Amino acid sequence: MPSYEEELPQEQDYLKRVTDLARARLAAQQNVAATEKRKLMELNRQMYENTVHFSHDFDKLTEANQELGDIQTRTIHYQMMMKKLALYERMIQAPYFARIDFTEDGFEREPIYIGTGNLTDEDGLDAYVYDWRAPVASLFYRCEPGRVSYTSPSGEISGEMELKRQYEIKSGRLEYFFDSSVNIMDDVLRSVLSKNASPKMKSIVETIQREQDVIIRDLDSDLLMVQGAAGSGKTSVALHRVAFLMYQGVTGGLSANNIIILSPNALFGRYISGVLPELGEENIATKTFEEIFEDYFEGGIQLSTRNNVLERLCADGEDGRRDLLRDTVEFQLSETFCEIIERYAQLYERSLLEMPDVFYGGICIATRQALRAELLQSRINMPLAKRLRVIEEHLMERIHKEKKARLKELEQFVLEHPEHQFEVKAQARLLSIKEITSLAHKVRSFTRLNIMGIYRKLVGDHDLFRRAAGDLPLPPNLDEILDFIASGLKRNSAGYADGMALLYLRLILMGGKPSDEIKQVVIDEAQDYSPVHFRLLQRMMPAARYTVLGDVNQTIAHEADMTLYDRIRIILGKQKSTLAVMNKSFRCSAEITAFSRRFLDRELKQESFDRHGEEPRVRTAPDAKELDTLLIEDVRSCQQQEFGSLAILCKSFEAARELYRRLIEQPGLAELRLVGEQTGEIGRGLYVMPIYMAKGLEFDCAFVYGVDEAHYHTEDDRKLLYVACTRPLHRLYLYAEGEASHLLR
């Protein structure tokens, strides 16, 4: 076998060829792109001038419309050019990170260099670098040298893998390379994981693990679910999978507007926003359910956020009130509540929707019976709101038909009553307009649905609620729950759980907005969603495929176990569903993972990647002042050790704010920042925040404050501690005033 020194010149030579080629490509593409840009700008200018000039000429406007189509096509083409330019720029810096030598049965040995994009020669026949998403690259992630096979679009391909090599290339220079075995791969991963946390999530393309790769490349499942321990790479896998599905775009797969990523809050959305661009893909906007609500209600109802509910559930307060809020929210987001809303919607249509006789000029143009008959005869699978619109149109047509005759009557009326302002015809027309306007208003009072009003009627009338529920199981404290909901409803604003129920009611009564273009829905932190969320998605995007990732041990203020995944499968109703499990945590050191294990459901195993650090420490003090002193000491010590991101985690925002006020006074802690609902982004530095806002994020060091028995003693608290203790990569400290909670034992 040739030695490192013998191989080095060949490798350097290959790198030079590849970077030279990337440079040449970049230069050529830059010229083409510059010409294309000029053309596009010229077309845009012409289009603008023509549209202004011909704004009254229909033919010219049609022509302009066609031009607009051309511009859009050229813009897409231009964007693809820009993507290529970015790829060549990346390749000049580091064109590949791995190589495998593969001899396909019946062919010659071929070195396959793997990077974040494809690079071929001019005619596209010889590949210099393969994209990590190409089928052959899966050998690098899944196999050891020896007899191997991979799945390509044309079927299973077998052969011999002779070499598996990794490279460190910086600024176009080969720093070193090594031939990898399992142990060496682990060393590389250990070195990657030992680094400090970064403010934005990073790509893991060079160290994707076998079980992660299987999930990333799955093309068979309509519903792919992943239960993964904290820090096992769920979010990373989700984003690499999105990049993979977009790569399939070349062969008829997905573009950015075919994918939606649901994120628990805006802060998390921003944290993950760097990964796809780093992989050379367009970023995909993440959405929260609060934003989806806003898309439908368009500012008509102000919705309070889920974080707001979590705060009320986690903050200090009267236990009874908190329990009632928890019961209420749990019930509102449940399957039963959805079922009740569905039954209520039917009841509303059949017997609660009141339609009066409609009179015009003293004549009945439609009786209530006729209107009801028309409603029932209309297409039953059309949402009620649409059928009512048809009725409204019919009524207005009838009114317009009678208008002339009615005008004659009104002229006669005006003649008989001489005390009017204008001449007879004008006065009659004025009366006619007023009459029709008021009638249209009356018609709309029953053809236009007021979702908030309909919902308020349901939750405000206990008998009606029970009637709608029929034989469904109801909570024992239903009356209390309904009073609690009704008292919280305002005219133009709603709590988060009300909002989800309102959205569900709206989709049933008014139908969804067409969103056939969404083909893949990615849901991270799935354990935070309830049946209503999955039912909403099912109604909004029935044809989409789903990737759902969660950890039932990380629920906050509600219960979840492995049956969560069965329920998701049933609600989404997908034929081909798969549940994968990822147990190994890559985020925390082995000591932190071992410590966090005490908060886990025993049935779910959790392993740690073999990376070691200091043991977590539980610190206690008799009063808050002394406890603060210990905390400050630890924070300073971590800062001196050059840890860049530090988070002090409290049970609620209220507790975080109180601690913030005390600490900000301390010398040397001026950079401390309080993270709340309004915080857009967090970078390196020292933060204090509620645990529920730290979900999905990671820090070098975490300081979990206030873990005394009084604050942490329930099952919910146990899960909250699990979330908090699995945030740090390197250091974990916990602080209790008096005795620490028994949950820490």
Ligand SMILES: Nc1ncnc2c1ncn2[C@@H]1O[C@H](COP(=O)(O)OP(=O)(O)OP(=O)(O)O)[C@@H](O)[C@H]1O
């Ligand atoms: N194969 C890998 N190679 C390198 N780093 C990895 C790998 N898998 C995961 N990581 C790292 O582990 C950390 C945790 O990953 P990630 O946030 O995706 O986990 P998670 O399961 O979503 O966590 P949580 O349950 O807390 O939401 C990140 O820093 C990520 O970069």
